[in-house]
Amino acid sequence: MNESHFINQTTCTKCELCIIVCPAMIPEKTTDHKIAFRKDRTSICIRCGHCMAMCESKSIAIEGISYETNFRELPAASVDHQHLMDFLMTRRSVRIFQNKPVSRELVDRILDIISTAPFGVSPDNIEITVITNKSLIEQAVPEMSKMYMQLGKVIKTPVLGWFIRRSMSKETTNTLMNFIVPHIEHGHYTNAGGVDDIARNAPALFLFHAPKEAEEHTVDAHICLTYALMAAHSLGLGATAIGLIGPAINQSKPLRAMFQIPAGNEVVESMILGYPKLKFKHAIIRPRKKVSYLS
Ligand SMILES: Cc1cc2nc3c(=O)[nH]c(=O)nc-3n(C[C@H](O)[C@H](O)[C@H](O)COP(=O)(O)O)c2cc1C
Ligand code: SF4
Ligand code: SF4
Incomplete structure (x- = not known):
């Protein structure tokens, strides 16, 4: 993967939650029914991590943010x-x-x-x-x-x-x-x-x-x-x-x-x-x- 924003099409369940949650409207549903990041918009990504946090199947990779380092299980208690x-x-x-x-x-x-x-x-x-x-x-x-x-x-x-x-x-x-x-x-x-x-x-x-x-x-x-x-x-x-x-x-x-x-x-x-x-x-x-x- 050498793109700054990447979606693993094999694991993506097409739930579309990343599309809904992104404040900068960067993920989209493509004409061939895939979920992908819009290349013309990735430069306005604020790296909030919301798309990754929403993705159940951990299908998203963003340069500089990884599931291993930057995410953990949600704590139960609030x-x-x-x-x-x-x-x-x-x-x-x-x-x-x-x-x-x-x-x-x-x-x-x-x-x-x-x-x-x-x-x-x-x-x-x-x-x-x-x-x-x-x-x-x-x-x-x-x-x-x-x-x-x-x-x-x-x-x-x-x-x-x-x-x-x-x-x-x-x-x-x-x-x-x-x-x-x-x-x-x-x-x-x-x-x-x-x-x-x-x-x-x-x-x-x-x-x-x-x-x-x-x-x-x-x-x-x-x-x-x-x-x-x-x-x-x-x-x-x-x-x-x-x-x-x-x-x-x-x-x-x-x-x-x-x-x-x-x-x-x-x-x-x-x-x-x-x-x-x-x-x-x-x-x-x-x-x-x-x-x-x-x-
Ligand atoms: C932006 C800001 C700057 C402050 N500057 C000082 C300061 O220079 N010296 C000081 O003793 N207290 C300072 N304070 C603390 C306030 O005096 C304190 O928050 C206020 O009296 C309310 O008390 P509390 O924090 O116990 O509710 C500052 C608070 C804020 C929010
Ligand atoms: S990190 Fe935030 S701004 Fe960037 S694509 Fe994901 S949800 Fe959108
Ligand atoms: S949140 Fe994850 S599984 Fe859902 S559409 Fe986006 S990339 Fe695919």
């Missing part, structure tokens, strides 16, 4: 709504950690959960750097602090500040002016006396990054982060999304070098990780989002 609700109600952002490293085995289990996440265009756009060397994180924090202190000084100045604000999206400007700057003005992120209110003395850090031009990578990175937060909680670990770390790394050569971020990649999000020191005593009920029902 989490019901109440279990999921209870699980999510017990998750909290954890910012206070025990002084205990996170093992490679637990990191790998989080990575396995992340690999189940949906993606916008390509399953391969997101790269993850996992730092379990606490002293590396500790070395980075003063550099991040320096950036936020400089930003605090210039962001409201009429010329330089105006240019910086103008170069950002409205969303980023608002986050900066309505959240980060007030925090800086209230004495945050100074790293004075070694206080770390950026990475929160975490023993581990995940960085979600991608080539700047990669399709849908911002959303994909946030979904990966969300899965990672849930995975951490399922393993008895605590985690928090840290929006402050990515922008600091992106604009700092020393930080990019320290974390070995490939040239051309931007860090979209980060997650601190460790063993929680404290236990929350109550579950928080937050109101539903603003919802419009169109029935």
